[in-house]
Amino acid sequence: MNPAVxxxxxxxxxxxxxxxxxxxxRPLLLAALLVVIVITVAVYAAPLIAPQSPLQQDILHPFxxxxxxxxxxxxxxxxxxxxxxxxxxQPSLTGVAIAVAVFAAVGxxxxxxxxxxxxxxxxxxxxxxxxxxxxxxxIVILAxxxxxxxxxxxxxxVLGLFASANLARVIRSSCIAIxxxxxxxxxxxxxxxxxxxxxxxxxxxxxxxxxxxxxxxxGIALGVQTGLGFLGLGTQPPQPSWGGMVADAxxxxxxxxLFLLIPGGVIGVMTIAFGLIGDGLRDLEADRxxxxxxxxxxxxxxxxxxxxxxxxxDPSALLTVRDYSVAFETAxxxxxxxxxxxxxxxxxxxxxxxxxxxxxxxxxxxxxLGLLPDSGAVTAGAAWLGGQRISxxxxxxxxxxxxxxxxxxxxxxxxxxxxxxxVGSQLCEVVRRVSGAQGRAAVRARAVELLISVxxxxxxxxMRRYPHQxxxxxxxxxxxxxxxAGAPRLLIADEPTTALDVTVQSGILDLLRSLRExxxxxxxxVTHDLGxxxxxxxxxxxxxxxxxxxxxxxxxxxxxxxxxxxxxxxxSTPDIARSIGA
Amino acid sequence: MLRIITRRLLLSVPLxxxxxxxxxxxxxxxxxxxxxxxxxxxxxxxxxxxxxDALHLNExxxxxxxxxxxxxxxxxxxxSIFTDQPVSQVVTSRLPVTLSLVIGATVVAAVVGTLLGVYxxxxxxxxxxxxxxxxxxxxxxxxxxxxxxxSAIFAVNLGWFPATGYTSFTQSPQAWLSSLVLPVxxxxxxxVALIAKVxxxxxxxxxxxxxxxxxxxxxxxxxxxxxxxxxxxxxxxLVTTIGLTMISFLAGAVxxxxxxDLPGLGxxxxxxxxxxxxxxxxxxxxxxxxxxxxxxxxxxIAYGLLNPKVRSS
Numbered sequence: 059m060n061p062a063v064x065x066x067x068x069x070x071x072x073x074x075x076x077x078x079x080x081x082x083x084r085p086l087l088l089a090a091l092l093v094v095i096v097i098t099v100a101v102y103a104a105p106l107i108a109p110q111s112p113l114q115q116d117i118l119h120p121f122x123x124x125x126x127x128x129x130x131x132x133x134x135x136x137x138x139x140x141x142x143x144x145x146x147x148q149p150s151l152t153g154v155a156i157a158v159a160v161f162a163a164v165g166x167x168x169x170x171x172x173x174x175x176x177x178x179x180x181x182x183x184x185x186x187x188x189x190x191x192x193x194x195x196x197i198v199i200l201a202x203x204x205x206x207x208x209x210x211x212x213x214x215x216v217l218g219l220f221a222s223a224n225l226a227r228v229i230r231s232s233c234i235a236i237x238x239x240x241x242x243x244x245x246x247x248x249x250x251x252x253x254x255x256x257x258x259x260x261x262x263x264x265x266x267x268x269x270x271x272x273x274x275x276x277g278i279a280l281g282v283q284t285g286l287g288f289l290g291l292g293t294q295p296p297q298p299s300w301g302g303m304v305a306d307a308x309x310x311x312x313x314x315x316l317f318l319l320i321p322g323g324v325i326g327v328m329t330i331a332f333g334l335i336g337d338g339l340r341d342l343e344a345d346r347x348x349x350x351x352x353x354x355x356x357x358x359x360x361x362x363x364x365x366x367x368x369x370x371x372d373p374s375a376l377l378t379v380r381d382y383s384v385a386f387e388t389a390x391x392x393x394x395x396x397x398x399x400x401x402x403x404x405x406x407x408x409x410x411x412x413x414x415x416x417x418x419x420x421x422x423x424x425x426x427l428g429l430l431p432d433s434g435a436v437t438a439g440a441a442w443l444g445g446q447r448i449s450x451x452x453x454x455x456x457x458x459x460x461x462x463x464x465x466x467x468x469x470x471x472x473x474x475x476x477x478x479x480x481v482g483s484q485l486c487e488v489v490r491r492v493s494g495a496q497g498r499a500a501v502r503a504r505a506v507e508l509l510i511s512v513x514x515x516x517x518x519x520x521m522r523r524y525p526h527q528x529x530x531x532x533x534x535x536x537x538x539x540x541x542x543a544g545a546p547r548l549l550i551a552d553e554p555t556t557a558l559d560v561t562v563q564s565g566i567l568d569l570l571r572s573l574r575e576x577x578x579x580x581x582x583x584v585t586h587d588l589g590x591x592x593x594x595x596x597x598x599x600x601x602x603x604x605x606x607x608x609x610x611x612x613x614x615x616x617x618x619x620x621x622x623x624x625x626x627x628x629x630s631t632p633d634i635a636r637s638i639g640a
Numbered sequence: 641m642l643r644i645i646t647r648r649l650l651l652s653v654p655l656x657x658x659x660x661x662x663x664x665x666x667x668x669x670x671x672x673x674x675x676x677x678x679x680x681x682x683x684x685x686x687x688x689x690x691x692x693d694a695l696h697l698n699e700x701x702x703x704x705x706x707x708x709x710x711x712x713x714x715x716x717x718x719x720s721i722f723t724d725q726p727v728s729q730v731v732t733s734r735l736p737v738t739l740s741l742v743i744g745a746t747v748v749a750a751v752v753g754t755l756l757g758v759y760x761x762x763x764x765x766x767x768x769x770x771x772x773x774x775x776x777x778x779x780x781x782x783x784x785x786x787x788x789x790x791s792a793i794f795a796v797n798l799g800w801f802p803a804t805g806y807t808s809f810t811q812s813p814q815a816w817l818s819s820l821v822l823p824v825x826x827x828x829x830x831x832v833a834l835i836a837k838v839x840x841x842x843x844x845x846x847x848x849x850x851x852x853x854x855x856x857x858x859x860x861x862x863x864x865x866x867x868x869x870x871x872x873x874x875x876x877x878l879v880t881t882i883g884l885t886m887i888s889f890l891a892g893a894v895x896x897x898x899x900x901d902l903p904g905l906g907x908x909x910x911x912x913x914x915x916x917x918x919x920x921x922x923x924x925x926x927x928x929x930x931x932x933x934x935x936x937x938x939x940x941i942a943y944g945l946l947n948p949k950v951r952s953s
Binding site for chain 1: 654666777781789796797851854858868914921924933947948
């Protein structure tokens, strides 16, 4: 074996020890495992621990309450309920075990064959799975019970077989994903056969998923098994079964309703335990997968001391941002991604925020609209729009700002509009909300006006289109129209041209420039592209790792950069470097 | 759109064949001999042979199956071995009961599950936890047990609804509704949990999408963002789940109908299984398969209506 193939096996060992450690941190999962183990052991140890035979009757003492001889009392024929419960669990749990074993074996085999080999195997297996999923399994199970003389194990085997189609589908799709992963490529290149690759490298990746599905299915199987017992199918009276005990109790529901609780409770506890094990294992899996990504080093914790915030926003500036920090909650504690930055945007100015990806520029932009993901928050400093504070304010304040005072144009026009509604429908909704227009015709007229103002030809036609029917450039114009509907004082444009063709890019920049002049609107241009900054910005700041490296007018930045990082950026953009003669 | 429907209908042919084939082969393996059990012990050998011929029991299974399919195409599902009632009559008289139950439970589960799911996706952690617990318990308690518990509390103790039995809609709409409340609730509970979970996951994923951010940034109201835009996108996953839930309710109905003694298909199919009444089991299996096909077809159509890309292509 070559080293590339050895690597994952070695790292597998390391994760196994930490699985035990993580297990200890999930008391619910542990408790559920304990419940399943204790009940299972007790059920199979019934001959040793049951007070008496499950069939021994005592007609003189029916429906007796708990006593030393009968810890859970007796049923209508004076039979000991605890003994019946213990013995009755055997067909249930054995049936579940059979169903789960078939479910896992068949589902796993089908899923891996279809997902890993693809091609002919997939073409045969997938339609079979579709049909299996559509067959009403209960009918087949009933037929099997009739054929095999009420043999519950045969029925559970068939249940596992039909349910395995579900597992096979899940396994198939994750198999396709794993297949693309690098280490399998490495194994294939090193000349391992498909069987070996599957058993050594694909299976371990699916193990977690399989365990989750198995425990969830165990709960379903127990429900079906006891349900059949309840219908009087499978285990025949007087032999005890959990479902049969519920049926017995239902006969006397009028006189002794509490009798339902004992067998029902055991079934319920077992099913909940199976469910909890499934959920717990799923969380463990998710933890394991999240680990490598979240282990990113760096990033200071939020600063302990809040800087003095005595100064309110400068009313002459359009936007003032002061000592402003943003942090995200991660598994390893808070991670600061914007670290005490300060800047101001003047009315009618185009202000650039320049940086590489991960520098915190987009986070800064979104935080000004209160649109950070749930895990992110402004942790220090503040932002003002004119004299009005817009950071750390309640959501209802932000609702008056978004669209009305500040508009947003985002990076990917193709996903910036709701694919389920026409452009016109979305534009009209926004117009109705943020502009003064009232009534259908007025709203529509305003929407058309907006589309004309972003230089979209044939606005009536565009209104009728769904987003997928328009080009990227047209969509970006429509998105800008959306942002302009409330006549905002500030437009935040987050990489508005990055996803577009070069020819379309300059058109969008021209549009933004003319809009700024017509509306005397401030624009924050978030970009990684110095060419865009040179083209359209008046002033700009350069960000790196959440901090401001330097800021000034565009001339200052390009002709007299103070920081080596800025110089490096300029040098790495040949067009700019040439045109300024650097 | 039309292509999708055609494809689905073509796929349903093998499904019907598989379902009827499986049940037919299985039922023909049943150890009991219907002719013998019909005639009793005192029949003469001549009577026995005559009946076996009449029931085509001497022919190979595959030929019996072909004969059966031919009859099905003519709308003849055979007659019950035990009651001599035509199977088509058994099915049509009982279908309304099962459909009332299954459709009612699907509507309840879809509405309640969606509301719970949206609520838990958009309001803090506590309500998320509540839905988790609800869905765990809803999934965990076996349907027949929930049904019995409901019956014990609301029918036996409180006397609000009848404990068993069914009144048809044409007899008395009020009594019909009242006889369905408990069965529908009992059947719906498991589905509520699943639908709530799927809705929540889909909503949480959708709320991360760029266009949701665009809409929020443009000043669209939070209510519209959630109910008009985010739920619309989540509705694709939701419709699939509702379809699967409805199919699973068919199996659930077999148990629930027996608990509440509703004269539906699920009730008779258990009896017929115990009596080896092949034509009845066959007819009901076929009916279930057709319901599954119709549900899947409706899901496909809903998919097309919800997704403008499919609709316009």
